[in-house]
Amino acid sequence: MTGIRVMLVDDQELLRASLRTVLSADERIEVTHDVGNGIDAIEVVRRHRLDVVLMDIRMPRMDGVAATAEIARIAPATRVLMLTTFDDDELVVAAIRAGASGYLTKDVRPAALAQAVCDVASGTSALAPGVAATILDFVRQVPARRTTALEGLTRREVEIFGLLARGKSNSEICAELVLSENTVKSHVRAVLQKLNLRDRVHVVIYAYENGLVGRNDLPD
Amino acid sequence: MTGIRVMLVDDQELLRASLRTVLSADERIEVTHDVGNGIDAIEVVRRHRLDVVLMDIRMPRMDGVAATAEIARIAPATRVLMLTTFDDDELVVAAIRAGASGYLTKDVRPAALAQAVCDVASGTSALAPGVAATILDFVRQVPARRTTALEGLTRREVEIFGLLARGKSNSEICAELVLSENTVKSHVRAVLQKLNLRDRVHVVIYAYENGLVGRNDLPD
DNA sequence: TCCCGTCTCACCCCTTAGGGTGATGTCGGC
DNA sequence: GCCGACATCACCCTAAGGGGTGAGACGGGA
Numbered sequence: 001m002t003g004i005r006v007m008l009v010d011d012q013e014l015l016r017a018s019l020r021t022v023l024s025a026d027e028r029i030e031v032t033h034d035v036g037n038g039i040d041a042i043e044v045v046r047r048h049r050l051d052v053v054l055m056d057i058r059m060p061r062m063d064g065v066a067a068t069a070e071i072a073r074i075a076p077a078t079r080v081l082m083l084t085t086f087d088d089d090e091l092v093v094a095a096i097r098a099g100a101s102g103y104l105t106k107d108v109r110p111a112a113l114a115q116a117v118c119d120v121a122s123g124t125s126a127l128a129p130g131v132a133a134t135i136l137d138f139v140r141q142v143p144a145r146r147t148t149a150l151e152g153l154t155r156r157e158v159e160i161f162g163l164l165a166r167g168k169s170n171s172e173i174c175a176e177l178v179l180s181e182n183t184v185k186s187h188v189r190a191v192l193q194k195l196n197l198r199d200r201v202h203v204v205i206y207a208y209e210n211g212l213v214g215r216n217d218l219p220d
Numbered sequence: 221m222t223g224i225r226v227m228l229v230d231d232q233e234l235l236r237a238s239l240r241t242v243l244s245a246d247e248r249i250e251v252t253h254d255v256g257n258g259i260d261a262i263e264v265v266r267r268h269r270l271d272v273v274l275m276d277i278r279m280p281r282m283d284g285v286a287a288t289a290e291i292a293r294i295a296p297a298t299r300v301l302m303l304t305t306f307d308d309d310e311l312v313v314a315a316i317r318a319g320a321s322g323y324l325t326k327d328v329r330p331a332a333l334a335q336a337v338c339d340v341a342s343g344t345s346a347l348a349p350g351v352a353a354t355i356l357d358f359v360r361q362v363p364a365r366r367t368t369a370l371e372g373l374t375r376r377e378v379e380i381f382g383l384l385a386r387g388k389s390n391s392e393i394c395a396e397l398v399l400s401e402n403t404v405k406s407h408v409r410a411v412l413q414k415l416n417l418r419d420r421v422h423v424v425i426y427a428y429e430n431g432l433v434g435r436n437d438l439p440d
Numbered sequence: 441t442c443c444c445g446t447c448t449c450a451c452c453c454c455t456t457a458g459g460g461t462g463a464t465g466t467c468g469g470c
Numbered sequence: 471g472c473c474g475a476c477a478t479c480a481c482c483c484t485a486a487g488g489g490g491t492g493a494g495a496c497g498g499g500a
Contacts, residue, residue, distance in 0.1 A: 012305075012327045018238025085232070085305060107232045154476065167421045170457070182479050189459070199458075199486090201387045201421050208428040374446060390487070402449050409488070419456090419488070 003030035004121040005049065009041040009067065010034075010056040010083070015106075019054065019113075026114040038062030038070075045071050050078045051121045055100075057084040057091050065094045072099030079120040083108075102126030150212070152194050160187040164200050165207035223250035224341040225269065229261040229287065230254075230276040230303070235326075239274065239333075246334040258282030258290075265291050270298045271341045275320075277304040277311050285314045292319030299340040303328075322346030370432070372414050380407040384420050385427035 006029055008016045016034045023029045033044050039062050041053065053071060057064035068080045079101040084091065092103055101120040104113065105128045116126035150158055163173045174184040188200070197203050207213045226249055228236045236254045243249045253264050259282050261273065273291060277284035288300045299321040304311065312323055321340040324333065325348045336346035370378050383393045394404040408420065417423050427433045 013329055014238065014242070014326055014333065015235065017330060018234065018241065021238065021241060022234070106234055109233055110237060113234065156477065167418075167425050169419075179477090180479055182481085183477075185458075186478080188457085192458080198387075199389075201424055204421055204424040204428075205387050208424075376447065399447090400449055402451085403447075405488075406449080407447085409490095412488080 003028050004051045004117060005030055005032045006052045006054060006117060007032060007041065007044055007050050008034035008054050009036075009038065009059070009064070010054075011036045011059045012056070015056075022110040023054075023114055023117065025110075026118075028118055029114060038064065038067030041067050042070050042074070045075050045078060050075070052117050053078060053080045054083055054117065055080055057082055057095060065091065065098050068095060068100050069098040079123075081116060081120050081126060104128045150195075153191065157187055157191050157194070160184070161191050161195075161203065161207070161212075164188065164191065164203040165213050167204065223248050224271045224337060225250055225252045226272045226274060226337060227252060227261065227264055227270050228254035228274050229256075229258065229279070229284070230274075231256050231279045232276070235276075242330040243274075243334055243337065245330075246338075248338055249334060258284065258287030261287050262290050262294070265295050265298060270295070272337050273298060273300045274303055274337065275300055277302055277315065285311065285318050288315060288320050289318040299343075301336060301340050301346060324348045370415075373411065377407055377411050377414070380404070381411050381415075381423065381427070381432075384408065384411065384423040385433050387424065 006023060008019050008023075008031060010016050010019070013036065016036075020031045020034060023031050032050065033048070035041050035044060037059050038055075041055065042062075044050070045053065053068075055064045055068060059067075064082060064084075068082070071078055071080055080099060081102040081104065082095045082100045083104050083106060085106050095103060102116055102125045104116055104126065108116070108128060119126045150161060153161060159177070160173065163176065168176070170181055170184045170188065173179075173188075174181045177184070191197075191203065192199065195203070195206060197206055226243060228239050228243075228251060230236050230239070233256065236256075240251045240254060243251050252270070253268070255261050255264060257279050258275075261275065262282075264270070265273065273288075275284045275288060279287075284302060284304075288302070291298055291300055300319060301322040301324065302315045302320045303324050303326060305326050315323060322336055322345045324336055324346065328336070328348060339346045370381060373381060379397070380393065383396065388396070390401055390404045390408065393399075393408075394401045397404070411417075411423065412419065415423070415426060417426055
């Protein structure tokens with residue numbers, strides 16, 4: 001019988017080499033491939049049968065989350081184990097949603113890493129302690145979850161919100177949307193009420209804090 | 221004769237192990253210590269003679285830059301080689317200023333890493349190609365450098381700016397700083413003029429676009 | 441010593457913004 | 471066809487913000 005077939009995906013060649021050394025030392029594991037980005041990883045998954053993909057989250061040319069989603073789609077039997085430097089709250093959740101079977105931080109001990117690979121290969125999952133806590137927190141917060149943070153606003157109000165977030169005055173908005181100032185004020189009032197914000201200044205803060213303005217949605 | 225005495229400083233135990241493996245494979249190098257944070261690193265430097273410290277930038281309990289500065293102070297003969305995941309522009313400069321002899325990204329190839337260690341031990345410096353470019357850019361930009369993007373503001377004005385950025389109204393500011401509203405308005409006016417911003421809404425945008433508010437400098 | 445920058449405050453002005461209320465017209469669904 | 475949700479606009483009022491000017495106090499540097 002052959003060991004668990006593992007592919008390493010990480011843009012750091014040095015780390016890949018070290019992972020290979022660590023994992024190969026475990027007789028249950030066989031590192032069959034290692035690649036430096038998500039695109040190549042998908043290509044390998046398409047052509048070969050793999051048991052576990054050990055994947056870094058942040059990579060050039062298709063990040064780990066996107067690659068995981070694609071792998072889950074084309075090879076559901078292949079387990080993906082995310083490996084990252086920090087337990088980035090956002091990414092943890094995104095990775096799990098994308099179909100990752102586990103999530104480890106890179107400060108994992110070599111023995112624990114090998115064990116985690118075996119765990120996910122056998123169908124269970126593996127979460128680093130810190131990450132597990134993050135997941136639980138998330139689950140608890142779900143009711144308070146804001147899908148868009150703009151829930152409840154009408155189309156027009158969302159539009160107004162966007163302009164407010166970019167620092168537009170009422171008169172600028174009414175010029176841009178070809179509306180009377182009174183109308184603009186009505187919409188602005190609705191936005192403030194629905195989002196429970198005091199004034200347009202807080203709209204801007206709200207927008208940035210919720211990632212609703214891309215950097216460089218500059219005022220002008 | 222003994223090899224170049226090297227200490228590894230990185231909070232990722234896995235990476236330390238791998239670095240040790242890679243470097244030990246080079247006969248010129250002898251890895252004598254490895255620790256997980258800056259505090260411990262300084263302790264080791266104080267007690268032992270080292271040639272090179274291979275240090276991660278981001279670490280819990282005293283980051284790499286601070287540790288480097290301290291090492292440069294107490295053991296000027298010991299060379300520090302920074303090792304990081306990304307060539308964070310800010311950190312590159314800070315690290316070099318702190319006294320680092322070189323700066324590598326973790327995607328360095330094993331052979332190049334060993335060579336870099338030997339290079340800095342012999343007194344030259346080692347910069348990863350991408351980092352070198354960053355340094356050169358920096359040197360070229362120095363005159364145009366924005367230390368804080370708040371250049372020209374007085375202490376008080378910077379303080380006011382911070383409160384504006386967090387969405388405080390004039391009355392809140394005057395309560396918080398125990399000033400008359402007239403005074404606050406004077407300062408606000410000065411801030412707007414000096415930064416060439418139209419109103420407090422734009423102050424918030426300016427603050428976020430320039431990274432002057434940490435996420436979670438939440439309004440309240 | 442005098443001067444300059446800073447911080448403080450006051451008064452006046454006008455514009456902008458926020459809030460309340462109510463009235464159209466349109467569209468889609470029951 | 472009726473009703474509700476939206477979008478549009480009007481008029482009113484008050485508060486908050488932005489702009490101009492000037493002035494007293496204080497501290498550090500030329």
